[in-house]
Amino acid sequence: MRNKYIVQELLAEITKELSPFIERASREAQLLLMAHLHKDELWLMMHRNQEVESLEELFSWVERRKKSEPFEYITQNVSFYSEEFFIKEGALIPRPETELLIDEVKKYALNVDASLRFAEVGIGSGIISIMLALYYKNASFIAVDISQDALDIAKINIERFGLADRIELRLGSLLEPISEDIDYLVSNPPYIENGIELESNLSYEPQNALFGGTIGDEIIKELLDEVLKREIKFFSCEFGYDQKDKIQNYLEDKKYKNLDFYKDYSDFDRGFTLKAKI
Numbered sequence: 216m217r218n219k220y221i222v223q224e225l226l227a228e229i230t231k232e233l234s235p236f237i238e239r240a241s242r243e244a245q246l247l248l249m250a251h252l253h254k255d256e257l258w259l260m261m262h263r264n265q266e267v268e269s270l271e272e273l274f275s276w277v278e279r280r281k282k283s284e285p286f287e288y289i290t291q292n293v294s295f296y297s298e299e300f301f302i303k304e305g306a307l308i309p310r311p312e313t314e315l316l317i318d319e320v321k322k323y324a325l326n327v328d329a330s331l332r333f334a335e336v337g338i339g340s341g342i343i344s345i346m347l348a349l350y351y352k353n354a355s356f357i358a359v360d361i362s363q364d365a366l367d368i369a370k371i372n373i374e375r376f377g378l379a380d381r382i383e384l385r386l387g388s389l390l391e392p393i394s395e396d397i398d399y400l401v402s403n404p405p406y407i408e409n410g411i412e413l414e415s416n417l418s419y420e421p422q423n424a425l426f427g428g429t430i431g432d433e434i435i436k437e438l439l440d441e442v443l444k445r446e447i448k449f450f451s452c453e454f455g456y457d458q459k460d461k462i463q464n465y466l467e468d469k470k471y472k473n474l475d476f477y478k479d480y481s482d483f484d485r486g487f488t489l490k491a492k493i
């Protein structure tokens with residue numbers, strides 16, 4: 216690899232490098248180059264013959280991508296709900312279906328001006344609490360994660376959005392670090408069954424963000440117990456596509472049926488909201 220190319224040659228070179236390792240190599244080459252140059256699609260189209268240089272970082276990205284490292288970790292950027300967030304290894308890469316969890320909360324907490332007290336368990340990169348804080352301008356948040364790495368990444372995003380005065384981070388498990396009264400609990404907890412073999416790119420993501428226990432829904436059930444014990448008014452939660460019946464049965468055993476489920480973009484069951492009987 217040289218240190219100077221014109222754009223179209225460079226794209227062809229990166230595509231050739233990536234092709235044996237990943238699908239859609241030519242598209243990935245464009246995306247990597249755009250991220251490296253901080254340019255958009257239009258710029259790329261209009262500057263096919265532009266000379267570019269200082270490409271060491273770009274070629275190091277190509278090497279990492281060849282080993283299936285996720286694009287978002289390499290470029291340290293991820294889009295979620297039309298906003299851009301910092302991301303790196305140590306926090307889960309936000310998934311598009313989690314946008315539906317935000318919409319779910321908006322369906323129940325109708326007064327956008329209310330001084331609601333939210334809690335989030337498993338904040339990861341911060342996307343959920345941040346998007347809700349941008350929408351509910353008078354709400355305050357306590358956000359917990361068991362991983363200090365995740366909290367460090369969330370802190371960077373919270374500061375970028377200027378929300379440090381309304382989103383407080385706490386290290387710990389589930390609701391243990393929270394003794395205050397809470398109006399609304401939201402969570403996208405780990406919910407995959409332990410030991411399930413995952414695609415190779417998922418090996419880069421924190422395993423405690425993915426696996427939820429021997430069955431997979433243990434953390435969700437612990438959260439449900441806490442919500443009922445503390446009489447938290449609303450709890451919106453994402454879950455796995457095959458967990459609806461288990462959650463429904465668990466709550467029926469407790470004679471608690473104030474429960475709505477929602478589906479994702481592929482029409483799979485994806486989560487629920489539990490409302491206290493108030």
Ligand SMILES: C[S@@+](CC[C@H](N)C(=O)[O-])C[C@H]1O[C@@H](n2cnc3c(N)ncnc32)[C@H](O)[C@@H]1O
Pocket residue numbers: 306307308309310313336337338339340341342343359360361362365387388389403404405406421423424425434
């Ligand atoms: C599926 S990720 C969700 C991250 C982020 N909220 C999102 O939606 O992209 C789950 C998060 O829960 C955290 N976590 C796992 N077990 C936990 C526990 N017992 N208590 C608190 N957080 C936990 C993980 O570290 C991870 O950040």
